[in-house]
Amino acid sequence: MSSPLPLTATPLTASEFAPFGDVIEPRATPTVMINQGLCARHSDLALLDFADGRAGISLFDAQARHLPHLVEMVERHPLGSQAFIPLGPWRCLVIVAADAGGVPDTPRAFVTEPGRAINLHRGVWHGVLTPLDTAGQFAVVDRIGTGPNLEEHWFERPYLIEALEV
Amino acid sequence: MSSPLPLTATPLTASEFAPFGDVIEPRATPTVMINQGLCARHSDLALLDFADGRAGISLFDAQARHLPHLVEMVERHPLGSQAFIPLGPWRCLVIVAADAGGVPDTPRAFVTEPGRAINLHRGVWHGVLTPLDTAGQFAVVDRIGTGPNLEEHWFERPYLIEALEV
Numbered sequence: 253m254s255s256p257l258p259l260t261a262t263p264l265t266a267s268e269f270a271p272f273g274d275v276i277e278p279r280a281t282p283t284v285m286i287n288q289g290l291c292a293r294h295s296d297l298a299l300l301d302f303a304d305g306r307a308g309i310s311l312f313d314a315q316a317r318h319l320p321h322l323v324e325m326v327e328r329h330p331l332g333s334q335a336f337i338p339l340g341p342w343r344c345l346v347i348v349a350a351d352a353g354g355v356p357d358t359p360r361a362f363v364t365e366p367g368r369a370i371n372l373h374r375g376v377w378h379g380v381l382t383p384l385d386t387a388g389q390f391a392v393v394d395r396i397g398t399g400p401n402l403e404e405h406w407f408e409r410p411y412l413i414e415a416l417e418v
Numbered sequence: 419m420s421s422p423l424p425l426t427a428t429p430l431t432a433s434e435f436a437p438f439g440d441v442i443e444p445r446a447t448p449t450v451m452i453n454q455g456l457c458a459r460h461s462d463l464a465l466l467d468f469a470d471g472r473a474g475i476s477l478f479d480a481q482a483r484h485l486p487h488l489v490e491m492v493e494r495h496p497l498g499s500q501a502f503i504p505l506g507p508w509r510c511l512v513i514v515a516a517d518a519g520g521v522p523d524t525p526r527a528f529v530t531e532p533g534r535a536i537n538l539h540r541g542v543w544h545g546v547l548t549p550l551d552t553a554g555q556f557a558v559v560d561r562i563g564t565g566p567n568l569e570e571h572w573f574e575r576p577y578l579i580e581a582l583e584v
């Protein structure tokens with residue numbers, strides 16, 4: 253294997269992540285107050301987009317990942333978006349890449365705030381689920397359907413995330 | 419106000435909750451292992467059901483509730499199911515009631531395990547969101563659409579949950 257290229261993980265922000273998906277975070281002001289003022293609703297924070305099939309909720313039990321993290325592969329789902337909702341206050345690496353003629357361009361890496369959910373837009377190249385330093389259970393909102401919905405791309409030269417840039 | 423009737427909250431189980439909705443919990447065996455064996459996927463654990471509009475993901479910031487908890491009102495959403503996914507390890511009261519000719523029958527009360535998500539089926543009478551003893555943020559998968567989708571029923575005689583039955 254070739255020696256890996258360095259990749260820096262920076263704090264996830266909605267604006268930087270916009271080309272790839274949604275950061276599911278409260279709006280500056282709630283959409284509406286409900287339950288006699290005891291609950292703030294922030295509505296419709298993710299673009300759910302399914303070519304066929306339907307939306308469903310699944311659980312993913314992911315093993316812990318640690319730094320340094322080697323990125324040898326990214327994948328994409330051409331038929332549907334995929335939202336990852338952590339059921340606890342852990343951070344995750346979010347590795348994404350623009351498409352460059354059917355293969356991923358140089359990836360970008362972000363680190364979430366503890367407990368932050370994200371939604372990957374349909375067809376976006378991304379790394380595997382990576383809760384940092386703890387195993388994590390996630391609710392995932394994605395396409396339930398039949399037929400192949402996974403493409404993988406293995407990098408000739410992998411990337412290595414050694415530390416988080418704060 | 420009339421003196422309240424006692425209501426007992428028992429631990430939430432999928433079988434007892436089945437008439438009202440889904441407990442979003444891992445299956446006995448994963449649907450599939452993904453990410454080179456490092457992640458177990460438990461697929462399609464909730465019946466998402468929308469009469470119109472579309473599924474969306476919202477955030478609810480709910481204030482803490484405490485025992486004793488007075489149940490004066492339940493509500494229902496005739497146009498869509500509603501899944502509540504806690505973003506942290508707190509417990510919730512889940513108050514539901516069967517329909518009896520357009521009004522709620524005697525309610526039932528359950529308490530979730532810490533971090534457990536649930537999905538209320540379309541049109542099921544239910545109490546408000548009640549994270550116990552802590553404020554809680556939830557991702558909610560429900561109908562995004564226009565038009566009225568809320569019916570409330572205020573009990574002539576309310577119910578009081580004084581303690582949890584373990």
